[in-house]
Amino acid sequence: xxxxxxxxxxxxxxxxxxxxxxxxxxxVIASELLTKVLEWEAWDREDAxxxxxxxxxxxxxxxxxxx
Numbered sequence: 001x002x003x004x005x006x007x008x009x010x011x012x013x014x015x016x017x018x019x020x021x022x023x024x025x026x027x028v029i030a031s032e033l034l035t036k037v038l039e040w041e042a043w044d045r046e047d048a049x050x051x052x053x054x055x056x057x058x059x060x061x062x063x064x065x066x067x
Contacts, residue, residue: 005030 007015019026 015026015029019029022029
């Protein structure tokens with residue numbers, strides 16, 4: 001898939017630097033970064049949901065134990 005992005009000069013320079021450092025094309029670096037961010041976001045969302053669910057269970061236990 002081809003996507004066109006308008007990047008600031010600063011972000012473009014950082015991508016170029018990273019591509020040079022790793023010996024990869026800029027498009028490969030951008031794709032890898034997007035993949036990592038999307039994976040992290042999915043994990044973070046799942047972790048947040050698990051935390052909320054845990055809090056709800058703890059609240060129910062507290063309300064049960066409190067007279």
